[in-house]
Amino acid sequence: MQNQIDLVAFGPEHLDDAVVLSRAESWPHRREDWAMVQQLSAGIVAIDGTGRVMGTTFMTPLGDAYATINMVMVDKSMRGLGLGRKLMERAFELAGARPLRLIATKEGLPLYEKLGFVATGTIRQHQGEVHAVQRPGGVEDMQNNDVETVRALDRNAYSTDRSALVDVLLERGQIAVVRKGDAVVAWAAIRPFGRGEVIGPVIAPDSKTACALIAYFASSREGAFLRVDTDSETGLASWLSELGLAHVGGGVTMRRPLIEDAGEPETKVFALVSQAFG
Numbered sequence: 001m002q003n004q005i006d007l008v009a010f011g012p013e014h015l016d017d018a019v020v021l022s023r024a025e026s027w028p029h030r031r032e033d034w035a036m037v038q039q040l041s042a043g044i045v046a047i048d049g050t051g052r053v054m055g056t057t058f059m060t061p062l063g064d065a066y067a068t069i070n071m072v073m074v075d076k077s078m079r080g081l082g083l084g085r086k087l088m089e090r091a092f093e094l095a096g097a098r099p100l101r102l103i104a105t106k107e108g109l110p111l112y113e114k115l116g117f118v119a120t121g122t123i124r125q126h127q128g129e130v131h132a133v134q135r136p137g138g139v140e141d142m143q144n145n146d147v148e149t150v151r152a153l154d155r156n157a158y159s160t161d162r163s164a165l166v167d168v169l170l171e172r173g174q175i176a177v178v179r180k181g182d183a184v185v186a187w188a189a190i191r192p193f194g195r196g197e198v199i200g201p202v203i204a205p206d207s208k209t210a211c212a213l214i215a216y217f218a219s220s221r222e223g224a225f226l227r228v229d230t231d232s233e234t235g236l237a238s239w240l241s242e243l244g245l246a247h248v249g250g251g252v253t254m255r256r257p258l259i260e261d262a263g264e265p266e267t268k269v270f271a272l273v274s275q276a277f278g
Helices: 012-024 031-040 083-095 109-114 144-158 163-172 207-218 237-242
Strands: 006-009 042-047 053-062 066-074 100-104 118-129 139-141 174-180 183-193 196-204 225-231 246-256 268-271
Touching: 006 083, 012 031, 012 053, 012 066, 031 053, 031 066, 031 163, 042 083, 053 083, 066 083, 083 109, 100 109, 109 246, 118 237, 139 207, 144 163, 144 174, 144 183, 144 196, 144 268, 163 183, 174 207, 183 207, 196 207, 207 225, 207 268, 225 237, 225 268, 237 246
Parallel strands: 066 100, 196 225
Antiparallel strands: 006 042, 042 053, 053 066, 100 246, 118 225, 118 246, 139 174, 174 183, 183 196, 196 268
C-alpha cells in the first residue's frame, strides 16, 4: 500500500533531508543555500510515514508585485503520482493573489504549462574555473551609505521592492558598485553558493558596465569556481565563456498569468541572484 504523504510547512528540521533530496537531482545546493531560500520564503514539504522528505516547494514574495515559485522537487520514487501538482497548488495558496514567476527545468516544464504558466524567455547557466582577468577600473566595493541607492536600483530593474533579498545579500556576500560622479549607477553581488560562488544580481545600464562588475569579482578569483545565471538576451554568453564559465544548462522563464513589464527600466538585470529568486 502506498505510504501516506503529508504536506506540512517547511522548517529548519527539514534542511538536512532537503540537501539529500537535491543532491539526488545533482543540484549543487548546500544546507546554507537551502536556509537562505527558507529565510526569504514560505515552504511546503511532503513527508512520508517514516518522516522522510519526499518533495519540496517554496513561494518567495518579492514585494507586492509578484512571487517566485522555486525549489520544486519530488523524489524519483514518487513521480507520476500527482505530488508535484499538489505541492504547486499549496504554493499557489501561499502566494494569494500575487502573480507568479518561476524558472522551469526541462523536467518540470510540462507540469507548469498545465498549471497555466507561459514561457517568456530562457536563462543560461554559466560556470567553471575562472581564467585570469584584469581588474577593471571604475568599480569599487560598496560603502555603507550606498545601501539605499543599491535598493533603489534594484527596485527600478525589477519593478518591485526586494529589500529583504538585498539585505540577505548584504549579510552573506560582497557588493560592488560603479559610480558616475558621486552617484551609484550599477551594482553586483557575489556570495558563496554550491561548489564555489555565484555572481548575481548584476544590475547595470549597459553590458559594458555589467561585464566590468563581473570582471571585478573574477579578477581576484583566478582558478576559483564561479557561476553566473544570465538571460539569453543579455549578450554576455560568449564573453562569459571566454572567462572560463562554460554554458552548462539553464531554464525557461515563465509567468502566471502572463503580465508584461511596464516600460523599459533605466537599469537592466544582466545576471540573477539565483534561479530560485530571479
